Each structure stands twice: as C-alpha cells, then as structure tokens.
Amino acid sequence: MVAPLIEIKDISFEYEQTKALENISMSVQEGDFLAILGPNGSGKSTLLKIMLGLIKPTKGSIKLFGVDSKQFKNREWVGYVSQKSNSFNSGFPATVEEVVAGGLAKKSGLFRRLPKSAREDVKEALEAVGMEAFIDRSVSELSGGQQQRVFIARALVAKPKVLILDEPTVGIDHQNVQSFYNMLASLNRDKKITLVLVTHDVDTVTDRITHVACLNQTIHFHGFKEQLHTMSDEQREAWYGHSVRKIHHVGGSHSHA
Amino acid sequence: MLEAIFSYEFLQNAFGAGLIIGVIAPLLGVFIVVRRLSLIADALSHVTLAGIAGSLYLSQSAAVFASLNPLFLGIFASVGGSVLIERLRSLYKHYEELAIPIILSAGIGFGAIFISLAQGFSNDLFGYLFGSVSAVSREDFLIVAGIAIVVLLFIRLFFKELFVLSFDDEYAKASGLPAKWVHFLFMIVTALVIAGSMRIVGILLVSSLMTIPVATAMRVSKSFKQTIFLSILFGELSVITGLFTAFYFNLAPGGTIVVTSIFLLLVVIGYKKAAVSRKKGAIA
Ligand SMILES: Nc1ncnc2c1ncn2[C@@H]1O[C@H](COP(=O)(O)OP(=O)(O)OP(=O)(O)O)[C@@H](O)[C@H]1O
Numbered sequence: 129m130v131a132p133l134i135e136i137k138d139i140s141f142e143y144e145q146t147k148a149l150e151n152i153s154m155s156v157q158e159g160d161f162l163a164i165l166g167p168n169g170s171g172k173s174t175l176l177k178i179m180l181g182l183i184k185p186t187k188g189s190i191k192l193f194g195v196d197s198k199q200f201k202n203r204e205w206v207g208y209v210s211q212k213s214n215s216f217n218s219g220f221p222a223t224v225e226e227v228v229a230g231g232l233a234k235k236s237g238l239f240r241r242l243p244k245s246a247r248e249d250v251k252e253a254l255e256a257v258g259m260e261a262f263i264d265r266s267v268s269e270l271s272g273g274q275q276q277r278v279f280i281a282r283a284l285v286a287k288p289k290v291l292i293l294d295e296p297t298v299g300i301d302h303q304n305v306q307s308f309y310n311m312l313a314s315l316n317r318d319k320k321i322t323l324v325l326v327t328h329d330v331d332t333v334t335d336r337i338t339h340v341a342c343l344n345q346t347i348h349f350h351g352f353k354e355q356l357h358t359m360s361d362e363q364r365e366a367w368y369g370h371s372v373r374k375i376h377h378v379g380g381s382h383s384h385a
Numbered sequence: 386m387l388e389a390i391f392s393y394e395f396l397q398n399a400f401g402a403g404l405i406i407g408v409i410a411p412l413l414g415v416f417i418v419v420r421r422l423s424l425i426a427d428a429l430s431h432v433t434l435a436g437i438a439g440s441l442y443l444s445q446s447a448a449v450f451a452s453l454n455p456l457f458l459g460i461f462a463s464v465g466g467s468v469l470i471e472r473l474r475s476l477y478k479h480y481e482e483l484a485i486p487i488i489l490s491a492g493i494g495f496g497a498i499f500i501s502l503a504q505g506f507s508n509d510l511f512g513y514l515f516g517s518v519s520a521v522s523r524e525d526f527l528i529v530a531g532i533a534i535v536v537l538l539f540i541r542l543f544f545k546e547l548f549v550l551s552f553d554d555e556y557a558k559a560s561g562l563p564a565k566w567v568h569f570l571f572m573i574v575t576a577l578v579i580a581g582s583m584r585i586v587g588i589l590l591v592s593s594l595m596t597i598p599v600a601t602a603m604r605v606s607k608s609f610k611q612t613i614f615l616s617i618l619f620g621e622l623s624v625i626t627g628l629f630t631a632f633y634f635n636l637a638p639g640g641t642i643v644v645t646s647i648f649l650l651l652v653v654i655g656y657k658k659a660a661v662s663r664k665k666g667a668i669a
C-alpha cells in the first residue's frame with residue numbers, strides 16, 4: 129500500500145496552559161475526503177496547524193507524503209484555508225489577482241518572479257469559486273463571504289494534492305455553501321485532490337465526504353462515514369458532551385435532517 | 386538655478402542622496418505600513434541617534450575614531466536595535482508592542498548621555514536631528530547609494546515572499562515560505578534605510594518619509610503594485626520640493642520634506658472627497 133499522505137502518530141499538544149490534543153493517531157489516504165468534527169475548543173484548528181507545520185507537537189511525530197514533517201519541503205502540495213479572518217490584514221491595498229497569485233509564491237521558487245502564466249492560473253482558480261468577475265477588484269472592498277472565496281482560490285491556484293480547510297464556509301450564504309461543497313466534492317472526485325475539512329455543517333457535508341473523525345482532545349472515532357453509527361451513545365457523549373445531537377443519519381439514506 | 390546645484394559638490398551629494406532616499410524609504414515604507422510596523426521605524430531612528438551621538442563622542446575622546454563617519458555606528462546601532470526588538474517581541478508574545486517603547490527609550494537614553502558627554506557639536510546635532518543640505522559628504526552619499534543597492538536587491542529577490550508575508554503571515558508560514566528569514570532580513574534592511582535616510586531628513590523625521598507617502602498612496606491606489614509606485618512618486622515629489630525650499634530659504638530639509646508630504650496627503654484626501662461627492666451627486 130502507498131504511504132498515507134498524512135500520517136499522525138501519537139501526537140499531543142499543549143498551549144501554555146491548555147492541553148489541546150492528547151495521543152492523536154490517524155492517517156489520511158490519497159483520495160480521502162475527511163471531515164473533522166468536534167465542539168468549539170476541541171482542538172480541530174490545532175490539529176490542522178500541526179499538519180501544516182505551523183506549530184510543533186509537544187510529543188509524537190507526523191509524516192507528510194511519507195516524509196517526516198520537519199524534513200518535508202514540498203509545502204506547495206498542501207493548500208490551506210484558515211479559519212476566517214484571524215490573520216488576514218483587512219484594509220490591505222491589493223487586488224484579488226495579487227492575493228490569489230500569492231498562492232503561487234512557494235511553487236515558483238525562491239528568488240524568482242511569478243511566471244507569465246500566473247494570470248491564467250489565477251483566472252482558473254477564481255472560476256472554480258465563481259469569482260472570476262472580481263479579478264481586478266480590491267480585496268478590502270469585498271464582502272466577508274467573497275473574501276473567503278478568494279482565499280479558497282488562493283489555496284487552489286498552486287494545484288495542491290491535499291487541501292486543508294478550517295471552517296471555510298463561515299460567512300458564506302446557504303445557497304453558496306451548497307455549491308461550495310459541490311465544488312469540493314468535484315475537486316475530490318475529478319481532480320483527485322485529497323481533502324481535510326473542519327466544519328460544523330454536518331448535515332450538508334455528509335453526502336459528499338468519505339471519512340469522518342470525531343475529535344475532542346482525543347480521537348473518539350475515525351473511519352468511513354458509513355461506520356459512524358457503530359459509535360455507542362456513551363462514546364458520543366464523551367465526544368460532544370451532553371448537548372450532543374444524534375447524527376445517526378450520517379451515511380444513511382436521509383438527505384435532510 | 387539647476388546649474389548652481391550641479392556646480393557645488395555638497396549640493397550634488399545632498400540631491401543625489403535625497404533622490405535615492407525618495408525611492409527606497411517609501412518603497413520599504415509600503416511594507417512597514419501594511420505590516421503595521423510604523424512605530425518600529427520610529428524606535429529604530431532613535432536608536433540610530435544613540436549610535437551617532439556615541440560616535441561623535443568617541444571621535445572627540447579617542448584619536449582612532451576621529452575620522453570615523455558617524456553613520457557607521459548609526460547603522461550598527463540601528464541594525465542591533467532591530468535584532469533586539471525582534472528578541473523582545475518574541476519574549477512578550479502577547480504584548481509585542483511593548484518592545485517599541487523599550488527600545489525607543491533606550492535609544493533616547495543613550496543618545497542623551499552621549500550628547501551631554503560630548504561637547505560642542507550642537508551644530509552637527511541639529512543636522513542629524515532635522516536633516517541637512519550642506520552636511521552631506523561624498524562618503525555619506527556613497528553609503529546611501531550602497532544601502533540603496535542592498536534594498537533594491539532585497540526587494541527584487543523577495544518581493545513575492547514579502548507580499549504574502551505582509552498580507553497574511555500565517556498563510557506565508559503554512560505555504561512553506563521562509564517567513565522567519567525574510568522577516569529577519571526585512572528588519573535589517575529597514576534599519577539600513579533608517580540610518581541612510583537620516584542624513585537628509587533627520588532622525589526625528591525619518592519614519593515620516595517611510596509612512597506619509599504610503600498613507601497618501603493608499604488613499605487612491607487599487608492594487609499593491611500601484612501603491613508602491615504612487616508611494617515612490619509622492620516620496621520623490623516631497624524630497625525634491627523639500628530640498629529646493631530648504632536650500633533657497635535656508636531651512637532644515639527634514640522639515641520642508643515632511644511638510645510637503647503632509648501637504649500632498651491633504652491634497653489627495655481633498656481630491657478623493659471631492660471625487661466621491663461628485664459621483665454621489667451624479668447618481669442623485
Ligand atoms: N493561541 C492559543 N493560545 C492558547 N490556547 C489556545 C490557543 N489557540 C487555541 N487554544 C486553546 O486550545 C484548545 C483548542 O483550540 P482550537 O482552536 O484547536 O479549537 P477548535 O476545535 O478549532 O475550536 P473552534 O470550533 O472554536 O474553532 C482550546 O481550549 C483553546 O482555548
């Protein structure tokens with residue numbers, strides 16, 4: 129069997145005071161569409177940041193494409209859309225084209241200018257998110273949802289093999305959430321892009337994903353979405369606390385909750 | 386009148402250095418402004434003052450330093466200060482801005498001590514504080530030209546990394562760009578530009594040449610490249626106008642350059658306001 133694209137072994141992570149992750153082991157295979165689910169503060173973003181090499185685990189190891197994360201050089205294979213607006217510098221004087229082209233920076237190599245073909249790539253990525261008409265607009269004049277799509281285009285432009293998305297649909301309206309997930313599903317199906325998605329839109333994604341991970345400091349479930357119903361009520365409660373909403377329909381015949 | 390300028394060497398030096406600074410200060414300033422580091426530029430300029438005052442004091446008290454260009458120690462102090470600021474910023478993760486007043490006061494503190502130790506350079510000092518048309522030596526000019534080459538090379542080599550880093554530093558790191566290194570080099574280059582600009586605009590006004598033209602450009606520009614282009618244009622206009630008025634009316638060029646740049650800012654803000662209300666009027 130080919131090495132998993134992402135392989136996490138026994139990882140723990142603590143912020144200065146808070147323990148965020150404990151003994152996490154999981155792997156993502158090529159072609160997976162994995163949804164990571166869990167309540168607020170359960171460590172989802174932290175886990176993604178570890179996958180991206182933004183933070184180093186206190187314990188454990190992580191391999192990307194079979195290579196230890198510390199040695200992994202081909203970060204352009206991994207696209208990233210962060211949880212909205214935490215790091216983006218609002219009011220920044222740049223056009224949509226310039227921002228999306230930033231996604232090509234790593235791929236085109238150090239000390240080099242962006243290639244002539246960049247504008248074509250940017251157009252293509254913007255078309256994928258339905259924003260091609262905005263290519264010459266200033267990013268700071270777009271609505272929050274439109275900006276979010278621009279960031280998704282930026283993640284797509286370098287044609288990554290894996291796309292890691294942290295609550296990408298926050299701020300996108302209901303109808304566009306549907307078409308956004310359709311777009312992700314087609315990237316997964318047609319372009320064979322592996323997807324790791326953190327989301328609270330459980331009902332909307334279930335039809336499109338292949339795998340589910342239930343996270344709350346530790347992994348409470350990880351596997352094909354069809355097997356999610358094997359989780360016992362106790363396990364569910366341990367994962368999501370008392371207010372857990374049953375999601376037995378995941379993978380079932382229901383199309384609507 | 387132009388002939389007069391080109392017949393005096395000191396004027397050649399001042400205008401040559403001024404024209405160069407009019408490009409590199411706003412160019413780097415664009416990144417400083419969008420990264421919200423304007424106050425760091427201020428802190429570094431005060432550290433440069435300490436280096437210069439230290440050098441002037443040393444040249445009085447030790448013969449070996451008598452002919453040393455004070456700019457060198459100024460550059461040294463500025464670069465050292467930028468490294469220290471980075472250190473402090475990572476030490477106070479949640480109060481990053483604390484590094485700025487700490488370094489700024491350290492700069493003024495040492496500066497004040499050296500100034501009071503050394504005697505009788507109030508004339509020189511005035512030039513270093515507010516800039517000077519007459520005090521720019523050929524050596525100063527060559528140092529500024531050298532700094533400009535470093536700056537242009539740096540921007541040319543790391544433009545896309547700098548852009549991504551400025552827009553969204555977490556994304557820069559996640560996409561595997563050498564964000565830490567680029568940022569470190571950026572701080573060093575900023576320190577160089579501050580020390581270099583100081584001869585013309587003066588320590589107290591260096592940061593304004595890095596920020597006001599950018600503030601002006603941002604009012605009207607649509608893209609990042611355009612912001613850079615307009616910042617340099619406004620910077621250059623301010624420097625040229627400022628140097629001419631300083632020369633003819635015997636004023637400190639730091640003052641005339643900065644006042645010109647403020648004037649340009651007001652004109653652009655006014656123009657923008659008028660354009661917007663005209664548009665609204667047309668719709669109504
Ligand atoms: N920068 C930080 N410094 C200290 N603690 C943090 C930091 N970021 C997150 N934490 C803590 O780590 C835990 C996990 O946070 P994380 O952001 O990974 O949760 P999450 O599952 O993404 O939540 P959400 O659904 O709200 O996005 C939380 O208890 C949080 O308070």
Ligand SMILES: [Mg+2]
Pocket residue numbers: 172173174211294
């Ligand atoms: Mg999160």
